[in-house]
Amino acid sequence: MTTVIKLIVALILKYTLGQNIPIATFQEKDSFTTALSITKDPKKTNAFVILNTKCNTCHRKRNKRRVFTEDNMNNQADDVYKQVFIKKRMPKGNIKLTSKEYQELLTWISSIKNNKNGNKI
Numbered sequence: 871m872t873t874v875i876k877l878i879v880a881l882i883l884k885y886t887l888g889q890n891i892p893i894a895t896f897q898e899k900d901s902f903t904t905a906l907s908i909t910k911d912p913k914k915t916n917a918f919v920i921l922n923t924k925c926n927t928c929h930r931k932r933n934k935r936r937v938f939t940e941d942n943m944n945n946q947a948d949d950v951y952k953q954v955f956i957k958k959r960m961p962k963g964n965i966k967l968t969s970k971e972y973q974e975l976l977t978w979i980s981s982i983k984n985n986k987n988g989n990k991i
Contacts, residue, residue: 914944914978917975917977917979918943920974955976
């Protein structure tokens, strides 16, 4: 029942705000919080969807202390950059990122770096 309500909220937000909200985001237990934060920072939301669907699938099984949440993801942005873009170690296995997903992660990481340095985007 809760999942149906979350799906309805996602669809309402998607059509009233005109944003492309991935429905996969709303399958997690903290999804209602995710739905509310979409209007705050779409860069972070897009990155979280990627981290949740492409990274957390493995991290939940193999590296539980590195599971990404909206609360901890900004603190792990440097590690994501190193592992994904420099060392190219992640994601592992059959999981691949599209060029759009790479770009969305890079946009999010850049916005974090700019905010830390006091630059306005």
